[in-house]
């Protein structure tokens with residue numbers, strides 16, 4: 001690293017960055033990853049809030065590039081907790097000796113393309129400069145916390161935590177009055193744990209959310225044995241499903257099922273637990289009427305679980321199920337049966353102000369000692385645009401994306417030669433199981449660089465037309481989709497001033513793999529290579 005010049009500079013040492021380093025090194029290229037955090041793991045390094053765990057089963061939320069790795073690693077729970085996923089990332093970094101190519105505590109502030117030298121020059125917060133022929137943004141989709149501007153927040157006298165940037169030391173809420181703002185996945189996971197410690201918990205809810213029980217527990221040894229004996233088959237099956245998760249997806253229509261059949265299928269999936277609840281029928285995300293049958297089932301469950309009918313009604317979501325990402329919980333709705341938990345509606349009257357010792361809503365002070373902000377992320381584009389990326393002719397990506405992200409395949413941007421984005425906007429990314437999805441991107445990018453190396457090509461750039469066509473294709477699919485009728489971080493609607501554009505590719509993982517692989521097979525059609 002002496003002269004700070006590499007074949008490839010990677011931004012981020014989360015799961016994408018780690019695998020990139022491994023692949024690039026195997027190709028004989030020099031690569032370096034610049035990482036803002038003090039360790040590897042990305043999302044799983046920062047999101048240490050109580051109850052944080054993956055909502056995809058451990059056996060599937062893992063790398064497949066190394067069979068030895070997937071055979072030797074032992075998950076302990078059906079849904080791995082954050083601490084275990086972080087340990088896994090650390091294990092991968094050590095097992096493949098990746099740390100020597102990572103510079104920690106190095107937040108990249110800008111990346112500028114030097115046309116004369118055909119080099120990317122990255123500047124970091126420590127004043128360092130790192131150069132690379134290629135620059136790969138492996139910055140994650142949910143890595144910039146969304147911090148709404150609550151009036152008076154700075155006057156609050158107690159500690160304030162954001163779920164997406166949680167302290168490393170355990171936070172003990174024992175005996176404290178705690179406020180949690182938000183009822184997304186992070187809040188839904190943390191609320192039952194915090195409620196177990198706090199003297200009193202106030203939950204400030206703007207939009208009620210659907211959540212399916214995780215039925216988490218120790219991992220089933222028999223299942224592990226079975227999966228490990230047939231890992232490649234399971235991975236291959238997963239790639240044929242829209243979200244890249246191996247599960248049973250029913251293609252039948254909910255509208256053609258009898259009420260008994262509907263109930264039986266939903267009940268079976270509720271008892272099984274997890275995200276694939278929405279795979280109960282093939283038209284849940286196509287027809288509002290079909291969707292309502294699933295939504296009604298979950299609402300009935302909430303009314304069954306929550307004893308106070310007024311609180312149960314407040315917790316019943318009114319939008320479609322699966323518009324926002326479905327949540328997976330461990331005792332979330334049950335938590336509202338505790339005398340020490342109060343649900344506060346901040347939809348009809350938003351949070352007015354935060355004072356030294358309270359959250360004020362509708363003129364009423366809810367007194368607290370500690371505040372947890374679970375307001376999510378500036379998703380998908382946040383981390384890319386946090387770096388001031390300047391491409392050909394001095395053009396800033398922030399300007400190009402002012403009305404929403406524009407990218408070819410979610411991998412490359414016209415005007416920005418030799419720059420790649422892993423799971424960028426316009427790719428399936430967050431609508432799928434992120435681990436296999438990011439592996440596919442890393443493989444695609446590495447193969448592309450390998451193709452160029454073999455042919456002595458120095459530069460690759462997405463064509464404007466190909467980019468426009470892809471952006472149109474992504475938009476056409478999302479315009480027709482039920483999913484885009486709900487406000488969510490997929491649309492950027494959670495961040496003040498963010499353009500309203502549905503960012504991930506809704507065409508499903510198999511179609512995306514087919515298209516992106518076809519582009520490569522056709523000699524990188526839609527790109528100019530010199």
Ligand code: NA7
Nearest residue numbers: 148182183184185186187206207325374375376377489494
């Ligand atoms: P989410 O899913 O974006 O949830 C954020 C929550 O915070 C959601 O309930 C928001 O309500 C709420 N929120 C945001 N701003 C405010 C303000 N100003 N006032 C009150 N409430 C607010 O983020 P998560 O971290 O929970 O989960 C993100 C993903 O991580 C998740 O989908 C999984 O994939 C993992 P809103 O719904 O916007 O009305």
